[in-house]
Amino acid sequence: MIEVRELYHSFKIGKKGKEKEVPVLKGLNFAIQKGEIVSIVGRSGSGKSTLLHILAGFLTPDRGTIMVDGTMTTSFTESERAAFRLATYGFIFQNFQLMPGLTAFENVELPLKLSGVDRVSRKEKVKELLALVGLTDVQHHYPNELSGGQQQRVSIARALITDPPIIFADEPTGSLDSETEQDILLLIQSLNRARGITFVIITHDDTVAETANRIYRMHDGELKEGGVTHAI
Amino acid sequence: MQFNDQLDFVRQHIKKNKLRVFMTILAATMGTAFLIVLASVGFGIHDTMRKEILDNRVVNEIEVYSDQMDESMAEKLKKRDHVKAVVYRQSMNLDSKTALDGFTGSPPLIITDFKEEEKVGFALKEGRLPESSNEVVVGSHFAELLVKEGENPEEPVSYKEKLIGKQFTYQMGFYEEKELFPEETKFTIVGIAKEPAKDWLQDVNFYADATILPSLNQIYQAHNEDEESQLFYGNVKVYADKLENVTRVSTALKDEGFSVYSIADQLEQMDVFFLAFKAGLVFVGTIAILIASIGIFNTMTMAVTERTREIGVMKAIGASPKLIQRLFLMESAWIGILGTVIAVILSYGISFIANMVLPIIVSAALSEEDLGGVDVTFSIIPWQLVLIASAISITVAMISGWRPARKATKIDVIQALRQEL
Ligand SMILES: Nc1ncnc2c1ncn2[C@@H]1O[C@H](COP(=O)(O)OP(=O)(O)O)[C@@H](O)[C@H]1O
Ligand SMILES: [Mg+2]
Numbered sequence: 001m002i003e004v005r006e007l008y009h010s011f012k013i014g015k016k017g018k019e020k021e022v023p024v025l026k027g028l029n030f031a032i033q034k035g036e037i038v039s040i041v042g043r044s045g046s047g048k049s050t051l052l053h054i055l056a057g058f059l060t061p062d063r064g065t066i067m068v069d070g071t072m073t074t075s076f077t078e079s080e081r082a083a084f085r086l087a088t089y090g091f092i093f094q095n096f097q098l099m100p101g102l103t104a105f106e107n108v109e110l111p112l113k114l115s116g117v118d119r120v121s122r123k124e125k126v127k128e129l130l131a132l133v134g135l136t137d138v139q140h141h142y143p144n145e146l147s148g149g150q151q152q153r154v155s156i157a158r159a160l161i162t163d164p165p166i167i168f169a170d171e172p173t174g175s176l177d178s179e180t181e182q183d184i185l186l187l188i189q190s191l192n193r194a195r196g197i198t199f200v201i202i203t204h205d206d207t208v209a210e211t212a213n214r215i216y217r218m219h220d221g222e223l224k225e226g227g228v229t230h231a232i
Numbered sequence: 233m234q235f236n237d238q239l240d241f242v243r244q245h246i247k248k249n250k251l252r253v254f255m256t257i258l259a260a261t262m263g264t265a266f267l268i269v270l271a272s273v274g275f276g277i278h279d280t281m282r283k284e285i286l287d288n289r290v291v292n293e294i295e296v297y298s299d300q301m302d303e304s305m306a307e308k309l310k311k312r313d314h315v316k317a318v319v320y321r322q323s324m325n326l327d328s329k330t331a332l333d334g335f336t337g338s339p340p341l342i343i344t345d346f347k348e349e350e351k352v353g354f355a356l357k358e359g360r361l362p363e364s365s366n367e368v369v370v371g372s373h374f375a376e377l378l379v380k381e382g383e384n385p386e387e388p389v390s391y392k393e394k395l396i397g398k399q400f401t402y403q404m405g406f407y408e409e410k411e412l413f414p415e416e417t418k419f420t421i422v423g424i425a426k427e428p429a430k431d432w433l434q435d436v437n438f439y440a441d442a443t444i445l446p447s448l449n450q451i452y453q454a455h456n457e458d459e460e461s462q463l464f465y466g467n468v469k470v471y472a473d474k475l476e477n478v479t480r481v482s483t484a485l486k487d488e489g490f491s492v493y494s495i496a497d498q499l500e501q502m503d504v505f506f507l508a509f510k511a512g513l514v515f516v517g518t519i520a521i522l523i524a525s526i527g528i529f530n531t532m533t534m535a536v537t538e539r540t541r542e543i544g545v546m547k548a549i550g551a552s553p554k555l556i557q558r559l560f561l562m563e564s565a566w567i568g569i570l571g572t573v574i575a576v577i578l579s580y581g582i583s584f585i586a587n588m589v590l591p592i593i594v595s596a597a598l599s600e601e602d603l604g605g606v607d608v609t610f611s612i613i614p615w616q617l618v619l620i621a622s623a624i625s626i627t628v629a630m631i632s633g634w635r636p637a638r639k640a641t642k643i644d645v646i647q648a649l650r651q652e653l
Contacts, residue, residue, distance in 0.1 A: 058645040079552045086550025097545045113237045
């Protein structure tokens with residue numbers, strides 16, 4: 001499904017003229033299969049988010065290619081990337097990234113609006129998904145009226161709404177207590193099983209990483225497969 | 233994204249910052265209204281002056297001067313293209329005396345061609361047109377010029393009786409000499425001309441046709457020593473068939489060496505002047521709109537900065553840069569459109585009040601007299617002005633919203649998502 005070859009990226013830091021080049025990704029090669037949950041685990045600052053940003057098309061790598069279902073996403077233009085993201089990817093962020101001015105319902109609805117889906121089909125779909133993540137009762141609340149776990153459910157519903165084959169999650173439970181964390185991880189697993197969605201979970205936490213079918217370890221700019229874990 | 237969803241989106245954002253958007257719209261409104269009202273004064277004055285000129289004259293009239301003007305030349309003029317009529321009026325440069333039933337006066341005699349006169353609106357109030365050389369038509373105020381000494385020597389009385397069928401005598405003479413020529417010509421009144429269109433105009437002439445010329449000339453030549461001098465001098469007015477053809481006819485005449493003068497030429501010159509004048513006013517008004525546009529630029533820049541994280545989320549989810557740009561452009565366009573609509577309504581109101589109140593103030597300042605019978609319109613807002621002002625205002629609004637909108641599309645997703653809530 002996703003195939004990454006020879007991926008290099010480095011950041012320039014420091015004052016202009018005296019920049020220092022800091023390599024973050026040093027030639028990554030890996031693949032992610034359809035329908036699996038893959039976690040990328042590593043210490044803070046190891047470059048996990050940078051990798052995800054490149055996969056998602058937020059950032060252009062210095063070198064290397066990414067193929068998604070036979071399409072080379074690394075040579076896309078800005079608008080092509082946007083269109084591809086809308087159709088192919090869902091995102092779950094550590095701090096949820098909900099629109100503060102929109103209700104839970106409207107937040108989930110937003111990607112459908114961007115896709116140009118008409119109002120009636122939109123309502124139907126959003127209701128269905130909100131029920132699935134258990135938020136029907138609070139659908140008209142604004143994000144600041146919801147708990148962290150509820151907000152993350154909203155963002156999961158938003159990620160799912162366009163039926164993307166792949167969902168990227170960057171520290172999805174980083175802002176949640178351990179009990180809520182378990183709920184969210186279970187939800188991810190059940191969605192993976194029920195809908196065959198591929199999840200790429202980024203985390204610094206081994207217990208979270210163990211949710212996955214497969215674990216990659218990020219260390220010193222390189223990625224090593226950590227073997228298949230036992231499913232929960 | 234569907235268009236109505238885009239509208240929804242813009243509306244929601246405007247609602248969130250009502251006061252700021254309101255102030256920006258207010259500035260846009262003031263700028264646009266200033267432009268419209270300012271330019272409307274140009275339109276008002278132009279219109280007033282046009283009316284003034286047109287009111288007193290026939291528009292398709294061309295006055296033609298030539299040294300060799302005579303009846304045969306007038307005949308030739310009639311045969312030209314686009315000429316409806318040629319009125320060749322002749323008058324005398326002599327003193328005269330007219331006597332009717334003991335009433336006397338010196339109403340001017342005009343020799344003309346009634347057939348041509350009729351084509352351009354000469355009409356009778358009473359009676360008929362002359363059929364023989366001693367018959368005449370008199371002007372509507374002819375009788376007022378015929379007076380007799382009354383009981384009060386200070387106030388002579390004028391002729392009040394019936395005119396049609398009456399005969400009067402006509403004598404000519406040199407201004408320099410005390411006595412008039414002894415020969416009397418008898419004229420019979422057969423018709424009275426209609427009053428002139430303007431009630432302050434008075435027609436005191438009497439009109440005869442050219443068949444009387446030889447006999448009058450004979451009298452004149454009997455007393456005249458100067459071979460060169462002529463009794464009559466002519467005045468030729470050519471009438472174009474349509475207003476659009478006035479310029480064509482008058483240019484052709486000019487090219488052939490005639491001196492011409494027409495209202496249409498004068499109007500054309502005035503129109504050119506006023507076109508420049510109005511353009512100047514619009515230009516000054518545009519400066520006001522440009523000042524207002526600084527406000528729009530500010531508002532939109534702030535809107536983009538405030539929403540950096542939201543824009544980042546939108547982009548992360550898959551909103552294209554084009555869509556982001558469109559949404560912000562729509563927002564500034566909305567400010568421009570709303571500002572313009574309010575400005576147009578406001579301007580019509582101001583214009584209406586100005587036209588009502590200003591004449592009162594001005595005539596009060598000029599001590600009671602109304603403006604000499606002139607119907608002054610201070611401010612007119614034609615639809616063209618509304619169109620021009622709207623185009624300028626909305627274009628300026630969108631241009632000033634363009635940079636902020638570009639800035640929004642350039643927002644880096646990663647940086648934006650890193651922002652704290
Ligand atoms: N925009 C940037 N400019 C410079 N350095 C950056 C930038 N983004 C990330 N880095 C650096 O790259 C490294 C990897 O960061 P990141 O991918 O966020 O790590 P992780 O997500 O694994 O914690 C860190 O050392 C970080 O300081
Ligand atoms: Mg990170």
